[in-house]
Amino acid sequence: MKNKLPAAPYLVWMIVFILVPLIMVAYFAFTDKDAHFTLDYVSNVAQYTPIFVRSIWLALISTVICLFIAYPLAYILIGMNTNIQSTMLMIVMLPMWMNFLLRTYAWMALLGNNGLINALLGLVGLGPFKMLNTEGAVVLGMVYNYLPFMILPIYSVMVKIDKSVLEAAADLGCNPAKTMLKVVFPLSLPGVFSGITMVFVPAISTFIISRMLGGGGNLLIGDLIEMQFLGNSYNINLGAAISLVLMVIVLLIMTILNQFGADDDGVMVI
Amino acid sequence: MSENIITLKDIVVEFDGERILDKINLEIKDKEFVTFLGPSGCGKTTTLRIIGGFLEPDSGDVMFDGQRINGVPPYKRNINTVFQRYALFPHLNVYDNIAFGLRIKKMPEKAISKRVAEMLKLVNLVGYEKRSITRLSGGQQQRVAIARALVNHPKVLLLDEPLGALDLKLRKEMQIELKRIQEQLEITFIYVTHDQEEALTMSDTVVVMNGGKIQQIGSPVDIYNEPTNAFVADFIGESNILRGLMIRDRLVEIAGNEFECVDSGFGENTPVDIVIRPEDITLVPPSESKLNGIVESVIFKGVHYEMLIEGYDFQWIVHSTKAAEKGASVGISFTPDDIHIMHRMKDDDVKEEIAENEE
Numbered sequence: 001m002k003n004k005l006p007a008a009p010y011l012v013w014m015i016v017f018i019l020v021p022l023i024m025v026a027y028f029a030f031t032d033k034d035a036h037f038t039l040d041y042v043s044n045v046a047q048y049t050p051i052f053v054r055s056i057w058l059a060l061i062s063t064v065i066c067l068f069i070a071y072p073l074a075y076i077l078i079g080m081n082t083n084i085q086s087t088m089l090m091i092v093m094l095p096m097w098m099n100f101l102l103r104t105y106a107w108m109a110l111l112g113n114n115g116l117i118n119a120l121l122g123l124v125g126l127g128p129f130k131m132l133n134t135e136g137a138v139v140l141g142m143v144y145n146y147l148p149f150m151i152l153p154i155y156s157v158m159v160k161i162d163k164s165v166l167e168a169a170a171d172l173g174c175n176p177a178k179t180m181l182k183v184v185f186p187l188s189l190p191g192v193f194s195g196i197t198m199v200f201v202p203a204i205s206t207f208i209i210s211r212m213l214g215g216g217g218n219l220l221i222g223d224l225i226e227m228q229f230l231g232n233s234y235n236i237n238l239g240a241a242i243s244l245v246l247m248v249i250v251l252l253i254m255t256i257l258n259q260f261g262a263d264d265d266g267v268m269v270i
Numbered sequence: 271m272s273e274n275i276i277t278l279k280d281i282v283v284e285f286d287g288e289r290i291l292d293k294i295n296l297e298i299k300d301k302e303f304v305t306f307l308g309p310s311g312c313g314k315t316t317t318l319r320i321i322g323g324f325l326e327p328d329s330g331d332v333m334f335d336g337q338r339i340n341g342v343p344p345y346k347r348n349i350n351t352v353f354q355r356y357a358l359f360p361h362l363n364v365y366d367n368i369a370f371g372l373r374i375k376k377m378p379e380k381a382i383s384k385r386v387a388e389m390l391k392l393v394n395l396v397g398y399e400k401r402s403i404t405r406l407s408g409g410q411q412q413r414v415a416i417a418r419a420l421v422n423h424p425k426v427l428l429l430d431e432p433l434g435a436l437d438l439k440l441r442k443e444m445q446i447e448l449k450r451i452q453e454q455l456e457i458t459f460i461y462v463t464h465d466q467e468e469a470l471t472m473s474d475t476v477v478v479m480n481g482g483k484i485q486q487i488g489s490p491v492d493i494y495n496e497p498t499n500a501f502v503a504d505f506i507g508e509s510n511i512l513r514g515l516m517i518r519d520r521l522v523e524i525a526g527n528e529f530e531c532v533d534s535g536f537g538e539n540t541p542v543d544i545v546i547r548p549e550d551i552t553l554v555p556p557s558e559s560k561l562n563g564i565v566e567s568v569i570f571k572g573v574h575y576e577m578l579i580e581g582y583d584f585q586w587i588v589h590s591t592k593a594a595e596k597g598a599s600v601g602i603s604f605t606p607d608d609i610h611i612m613h614r615m616k617d618d619d620v621k622e623e624i625a626e627n628e629e
């Protein structure tokens with residue numbers, strides 16, 4: 001009993017700020033305006049399937065791109081001496097010190113039809129290209145904003161890999177590429193998984209990025225939910241229902257992903 | 271082709287301007303069992319890392335089978351290593367750790383499982399195949415490290431204190447097993463230890479190192495009986511090391527008395543260091559010896575008694591199966607054969623190194 005005492009504040013925190021809101025979301029999703037039980041809203045969510053698919057698809061692409069940029073970067077980083085490592089990490093983190101909205105506005109200014117990039121291309125007689133208000137712009141915005149969340153966990157797992165284990169691999173006949181494949185990669189998987197989670201989850205529910213860089217035509221779930229609570233189509237019951245479905249989908253995807261992570265005990269290395 | 275499998279020529283290594291290896295010259299014959307012996311921090315691991323290819327010397331040549339191999343990466347050298355800190359793969363189980371090298375060489379799985387099974391038997395870990403490395407004791411991890419390197423049957427095996435984490439009984443068993451394997455598979459073993467007994471019992475050749483320099487290279491018997499200096503004598507076993515004066519060939523002055531000895535070639539009236547092994551001394555009645563003392567202490571050591579005799583200006587260590595009476599007056603006696611004469615080391619060296627060694 002005594003041991004549980006220090007945990008009490010955290011318990012209260014979790015109940016007040018996590019459990020209660022979750023229950024409220026579920027409550028609103030399954031009731032109508034007169035507080036009667038109904039499945040209407042939840043079943044209505046099905047009509048938004050295309051938006052769900054687009055959201056998952058764009059979040060997936062962004063996550064994969066982040067992974068492909070972050071992984072080699074982390075690997076290069078750990079090979080450098082520690083001073084350069086921390087400087088490079090600083091640079092990676094630098095954009096995060098700027099306000100999220102500001103960063104995204106900056107991309108609008110760059111990508112617009114009269115933006116900086118098209119202006120420069122115009123000088124050499126190219127363009128203008130439509131870049132703003134496309135899916136590509138949304139993906140770019142996600143990658144740009146969430147990349148640090150992929151780099152950090154991968155880097156922090158990789159940097160802890162004992163250098164002597166890499167020497168052992170070389171000793172047993174692995175060239176650098178094989179060492180990477182057979183030792184570094186399997187050992188860095190936990191970092192990869194948490195990186196994927198940390199990018200995928202915010203990416204699938206974002207609404208600012210899609211609003212600002214995607215224009216009206218690239219609505220994502222996040223936008224949809226926001227509209228139910230703050231927009232003119234005010235309908236908190238539907239909003240709660242969509243949120244609930246989104247939560248279930250994310251949970252499912254994470255469970256599948258963790259399944260991969262769980263059985264990496266030697267099986268991942270063939 | 272030379273019959274030397276490994277040759278080190280004038281190897282120098284410096285870290286942050288500090289000289290860690292100072293002109294190491296060494297020739298290792300094929301199929302030889304060579305042991306590096308020396309106190310902590312003397313450069314044993316560094317020398318192994320040079321041979322393994324994990325560290326490039328600042329100057330000097332590394333030769334393998336007559337070829338210069340400076341700059342050749344470890345994975346291209348037919349050498350395997352048992353690392354001092356094991357360096358096992360934490361994501362693999364015992365079996366996969368041991369099979370790692372053979373899989374890289376693309377050996378068929380069937381042959382691999384046979385080899386791994388042999389190794390597991392050798393290191394006494396049958397039944398642990400599926401165990402995760404992180405759930406093994408230190409000694410078990412060490413044995414996996416031995417198996418993982420040995421299973422590849424390399425030309426040369428580097429072993430960095432491979433038995434350090436084992437209990438005495440298991441260590442003795444593994445010593446015998448390793449020696450047997452080494453002879454059976456005809457692998458050149460380069461072995462590091464700071465256990466002098468292990469070095470003397472297992473090796474064909476012992477290399478005594480100190481402060482980044484090789485002190486002596488020789489067979490265990492040579493090293494024990496003819497240490498070249500006071501450091502080697504002291505490190506290789508508890509010893510009485512005295513100052514003396516070589517009067518002329520075969521005559522030496524110890525503690526003011528002249529003794530016959532068997533050494534020559536030191537010149538006349540040369541200051542020398544003298545080693546007399548504790549087990550070579552016999553205690554006699556005071557009247558029968560030129561050197562007398564009082565028995566300070568008598569400690570039972572299992573096989574023998576260790577006695578400290580407070581003599582004039584010098585405290586003798588004597589090993590004998592017969593205990594003397596504490597406080598008794600005794601004479602110190604030895605034969606000319608038992609007097610080992612060595613060149614005097616520089617004063618400071620001796621004091622410093624012996625002090626270090628006694629920590």
Ligand SMILES: Nc1ncnc2c1ncn2[C@@H]1O[C@H](COP(=O)(O)OP(=O)(O)OP(=O)(O)O)[C@@H](O)[C@H]1O
Nearest residue numbers: 285286290309310311312313314315316317354464
């Ligand atoms: N990477 C390094 N950078 C700086 N100094 C080092 C480095 N590696 C080793 N040294 C120094 O080199 C010296 C020799 O080290 P080495 O590991 O070869 O000793 P050793 O004989 O193996 O000792 P032990 O018996 O304790 O393992 C030590 O003084 C150590 O501090």
Ligand SMILES: [Mg+2]
Nearest residue numbers: 314315354430
């Ligand atoms: Mg060492």
